[in-house]
Amino acid sequence: MKEKRTPWPRWAKILRNLLLAVLLGFMMWDVWGHPTFFYMEDLRRRERRALFPEPEAVVELNTIGGVKYRIDVAEGMAVTSYPLRGDFFTNANASFHSLEEGPALLCVSRTAERPDEFGQPLTCAAYVAVHPPEDAAGAVLTLSNESAEHMVEGIREGDVFLFYDHEYATTGSALHMMGFSSYELEFSDKDGNSICQVSG
Amino acid sequence: MSEKDWLDTATKKIRFRPDRKAVRRELEAHLEDMREASGLEEDAALRTMGDPEAVAEELGRVHKPWLGYLWRASQAALAGAAVLYCVMLGMLAVRPGYSYRVLPGMGLYNYLQTDVDMLDPACVIEARELPPGAAFETGGYTIRPERTVLRQVSGTDGPQWNLYIELDITLSRWEEPLDYWFALSGVRTGAGTPCGMHRMSACWGFWQKCGLEFEGLPEDAEWVELDFGYGQLRRTLHIDLTEEAEA
Amino acid sequence: MAKKEMGSTSMLVLALLKEKEMYGYQIIEELDRRSEHVFQMKEGTLYPVLHGLEKDRLIAAREAETVKGRVRRYYAVTEKGLRVLEEKKKEWNTFSKAVTAILAGA
Numbered sequence A: 001m002k003e004k005r006t007p008w009p010r011w012a013k014i015l016r017n018l019l020l021a022v023l024l025g026f027m028m029w030d031v032w033g034h035p036t037f038f039y040m041e042d043l044r045r046r047e048r049r050a051l052f053p054e055p056e057a058v059v060e061l062n063t064i065g066g067v068k069y070r071i072d073v074a075e076g077m078a079v080t081s082y083p084l085r086g087d088f089f090t091n092a093n094a095s096f097h098s099l100e101e102g103p104a105l106l107c108v109s110r111t112a113e114r115p116d117e118f119g120q121p122l123t124c125a126a127y128v129a130v131h132p133p134e135d136a137a138g139a140v141l142t143l144s145n146e147s148a149e150h151m152v153e154g155i156r157e158g159d160v161f162l163f164y165d166h167e168y169a170t171t172g173s174a175l176h177m178m179g180f181s182s183y184e185l186e187f188s189d190k191d192g193n194s195i196c197q198v199s200g
Numbered sequence B: 001m002s003e004k005d006w007l008d009t010a011t012k013k014i015r016f017r018p019d020r021k022a023v024r025r026e027l028e029a030h031l032e033d034m035r036e037a038s039g040l041e042e043d044a045a046l047r048t049m050g051d052p053e054a055v056a057e058e059l060g061r062v063h064k065p066w067l068g069y070l071w072r073a074s075q076a077a078l079a080g081a082a083v084l085y086c087v088m089l090g091m092l093a094v095r096p097g098y099s100y101r102v103l104p105g106m107g108l109y110n111y112l113q114t115d116v117d118m119l120d121p122a123c124v125i126e127a128r129e130l131p132p133g134a135a136f137e138t139g140g141y142t143i144r145p146e147r148t149v150l151r152q153v154s155g156t157d158g159p160q161w162n163l164y165i166e167l168d169i170t171l172s173r174w175e176e177p178l179d180y181w182f183a184l185s186g187v188r189t190g191a192g193t194p195c196g197m198h199r200m201s202a203c204w205g206f207w208q209k210c211g212l213e214f215e216g217l218p219e220d221a222e223w224v225e226l227d228f229g230y231g232q233l234r235r236t237l238h239i240d241l242t243e244e245a246e247a
Numbered sequence C: 001m002a003k004k005e006m007g008s009t010s011m012l013v014l015a016l017l018k019e020k021e022m023y024g025y026q027i028i029e030e031l032d033r034r035s036e037h038v039f040q041m042k043e044g045t046l047y048p049v050l051h052g053l054e055k056d057r058l059i060a061a062r063e064a065e066t067v068k069g070r071v072r073r074y075y076a077v078t079e080k081g082l083r084v085l086e087e088k089k090k091e092w093n094t095f096s097k098a099v100t101a102i103l104a105g106a
Helices: A010-031 A039-049 B003-011 B017-038 B042-049 B052-062 B066-093 B104-113 C008-019 C024-034 C043-055 C079-105
Strands: A057-062 A068-074 A077-085 A090-098 A104-107 A112-115 A121-130 A138-144 A149-157 A160-165 A182-188 A194-199 B124-130 B136-138 B141-155 B158-170 B184-189 B196-204 B207-217 B223-228 B235-240 C059-065 C071-077
Touching (some): A010 B066, A039 A077, A121 A138, B136 B235, B141 B207, C008 C043
Antiparallel strands (some): B124 B141, C059 C071
16 A cells, blocks of 8 residues: 655644745844834944944934934944935945044034024024034034135034024035035133134 | 536535645545545446535634645745845945945854954064953953053054054854043053054954054053943053063 | 643544554544444545544554555654553543443332
C-alpha cells in the first residue's frame, strides 16, 4: 500500500507561513538599508550616530509649506533638520554644525514664515544665535557685504535668539549664500549695555 | 436523488472549499466500498447513508472554515512578501550605487573582507606599533582601539608622520554604525593638530570596523588625544606616541 | 475548544479504533458485526462523529492508497483518545451498574 507523507497540521502551516513572511519582511528592510519610517525616528538615529547627547535647547521655526524647522543645540554641536517626505519613508534632512566656544550664528536654510499683526504669514529669512550670554536680553545682528550693511533685531526664545529678516527673504545654509560676506552679533543686557560681540 | 446530488447536499455546509472536497472524497470512497461489499442499488445505498440535510448540518458544525481562511491568508501573506522582495531587489538593482546586498548575509561577508588600512605599504619609510588606547563606552557604542601604528610615509611634500588607528566598535542598535565623520569632535596633540585625516568604515549587524588615519602629525608630538561625542557623551582617547607596543 | 457532550457513539468508535486502525466503512461493518446487528449506524451519522473526534485530537487520520488506486482515510486512536476512552468506560460502568441495580429490584 502506497503511503503519503504525514502532512503538517494546519496550524503549523499557518505559523510557518507567517514566520517566513515576517522573515522576508525583515530581509527586505535589511537589504534596503534599514530605513526608518518617521521623521523624529530618523533624526534621533542620525543624532545618536554622531554621539549627539540630549539637546540643551530645542528651537522650532515655521517655514514655508508648513514645514517645521528644528534646531537641537548641545555643547560643541548644533543639528538643524526638517522632515523630508520620500516615496515610502519620511526622512530627516539633518545638518551638523560644529560650534566653537561662545555664541555662534546659524543660518536657517529654509524660507521662514512669521505671522504679522493680522495673522497673515510673511516670508522672511531667519537666523539663530546659539549659546548667548546668560544675562543677554537683547541682540542685534548686523549683516554686511561690500555694498551694504543691514541690521536685524533679535528676539530671545529660551536659550537662543531668533532673527527674522523681512527685507531679504533669501535662504541658504551659509552666510555667503544669503548674500552677505560677514556678520556682527551684539548682545546687550536689560539695561541696554553691550555685553558681548561676536563676528564672523 | 443521484449519488452526486446526495454528496453535494451532504457537504454543502462545509464552507472552506479544500475541506469540502476532502470530505466529499471520503464519502465517495465510502459509497464505493459499500457498493462493492453489499451490492445494493443506488437508491437503497443512499437510504442507508441517511438524510443528506441532517448530515450537512452535522458536518457544517464540525468543519468550521476559520482555520482554513487563516491558512489561505497566511499563504497570501507569504506569497505577497516573496513578490515584494523580488520587486524590491529589482528596484534597488537599477538604482545607481547599489551595493549588492541581496541577502543580509552578504553584509557580513563584505564586513569581514574589509581592510580598513588602505595605505600602500610602498610609501612607508618606517612603522612603529603602539599600544592601543583604552576601550571606552559612550552613547551605546563600545569603542575598542585595536591596531595603532605610527608611520613615517613619503608624502607629496616630503616625509610626514601618520597615525593609523583601527577601532572595533560594538553597536547597541542593529545597523546603526557610528558616524565617524561627525562623532569625532576634536583632535589634539601636544604640538599642534594633524593636517589631514582619512577615514574608512565597514559595518554589519552589531559590529563595526573603523580605520582612522591622521596625516601630517607634528614631529615633536608626544601624544595624540581624540575627542568623541558632545556634551555628556564626550570621551577622550589618549594615545601615547613614545611607547612601544609589546611584541 | 468547546467541551461537547460525548455521545455513546463516539465512545464505541474510540473503543473500536483502540484495537486497530480502520477506515469509515470498516468501522460501520465492525460495529454492526460485533453488536450482532444492534448498532446499525447510518453512514451519514458516522462521519460527523469521526471528524469531530479528529478535530478534538482523540483520533488521528492518515491517507493511504489501496491497490486499486482508491484513497482511504485510516483513523487511529491517540494517547488523548485512550485516556478519554478510559474515562468514558468508567462512567458507563457506573451508569450501567446503577441501571442494573434499579431494574433488579423492579
